[in-house]
Amino acid sequence: MPVETTFAIVDAFTTEHPFSGNPAGVVVLDAYPDDAWMQGVANELHQAETAFLVPAQDPASFRLRWFTPVAEVALCGHATLASAHWLWESGTVPDGSTITFTTASGPLSAVRDGDQVVLDFPSVPAEPVPPSADLHADLRTALDGAVPVWTGITSNDDPGERNVLAVLETEAAVRGLAPDLQAVTRLPAGGLIVTAKTRTGGVVSRYFAPAYGIPEDPVTGSAHCTIGPYWQDQLGTTLLAEQASPRGGALRVDTGTAGRVHLSGTARTAVTGLIH
Incomplete structure (x- = not known):
């Protein structure tokens, strides 16, 4: 498992007020460690969800998993928006690039539209x-x-x-x-x-x-x-x-768009730190 890992907590779907929206943990890794480590980190950060990303073959493509403090979930919007925001802000992905995610709910993507992040998600009627x-x-x-x-x-x-x-x-x-x-x-x-x-x-x-x-x-x-x-x-x-x-x-x-839902919102990085 990683010895020392950077993390961010990003407020997603914010309003004009500071510390609004939904905070999500974001952790970018070289490879996935065991699930128990990720579950432990998600419980330690204690946000509604923590996103764990691993680069795929394309420079702007990532595998993405989400954990609440007690369990892994198959789909999470705010932690995906937080992930895209952090990937651009940290310089991991060039600003303006379309980011694609491979997830348990199929392929997802994120693009910028001014100060908005636009997510392409499945419709779940x-x-x-x-x-x-x-x-x-x-x-x-x-x-x-x-x-x-x-x-x-x-x-x-x-x-x-x-x-x-x-x-x-x-x-x-x-x-x-x-x-x-x-x-x-x-x-x-x-x-x-x-x-x-x-x-x-x-x-x-x-x-x-x-x-x-x-x-x-x-x-x-x-x-x-x-x-x-x-x-x-x-x-x-x-x-x-x-x-x-x-x-x-x-x-x-x-x-x-048939079968899809586009979710748009803003994000702010609130906290950065190291997991030891």
């Missing part, structure tokens, strides 16, 4: 959930009694990689939600996405994944791969999205 007394009882408990106007679940063979999507009537209901996190862990999915339209024509959301060591995620890029496809018929293929966590975050979601 949710399907309506058939009536189920147990599921809806657990969901109402998780939502502190709120009744969703629509409920769906993303399809995946691994329950830990699925998300329940709950659409609420108003943005105030999303912003004021105090979920029962124990009830969230009883849902047949790894995470709970809650969303509503805003009065200004955009969307607001929050994301909870306590089973993955993330009681509430500050800004969740991968959740918008589900939020965008849900809202496109009502609001169009380009959405301005806010994640109303205590830190807050903002992104643009474009679902105009």
Whole structure:
């Protein structure tokens, strides 16, 4: 395993305020060490996700894996945006180059558009959930009694990689939600996405994944791969999205390319250091 390794913590999907958005650890390695070392580093940095990158054959191509403090995940938006930002800022990849990533969720890419980083991600739509007394009882408990106007679940063979999507009537209901996190862990999915339209024509959301060591995620890029496809018929293929966590975050979601979602946002490096 590496003896001494540089790391960065990058705030992704930031607003104009410092220390907004979702912080992610970024670690660039020559080769992957054993999984236990990466899991240990992710727990030590204790961000929602830490990204581990290894160069591939092309100078701007990398293998990419993501770990929460307790488990590896198959897709993470904010840590991918943080990775691209750090690769350009550190000079690992020339500024302006398109970066490609090989991941468990297939090929991903990142490009610059002014001060924005644009990610090309897979679309992950949710399907309506058939009536189920147990599921809806657990969901109402998780939502502190709120009744969703629509409920769906993303399809995946691994329950830990699925998300329940709950659409609420108003943005105030999303912003004021105090979920029962124990009830969230009883849902047949790894995470709970809650969303509503805003009065200004955009969307607001929050994301909870306590089973993955993330009681509430500050800004969740991968959740918008589900939020965008849900809202496109009502609001169009380009959405301005806010994640109303205590830190807050903002992104643009474009679902105009079939089967893909483009996520755009800004990033700032907050911390750099060495892992000994």
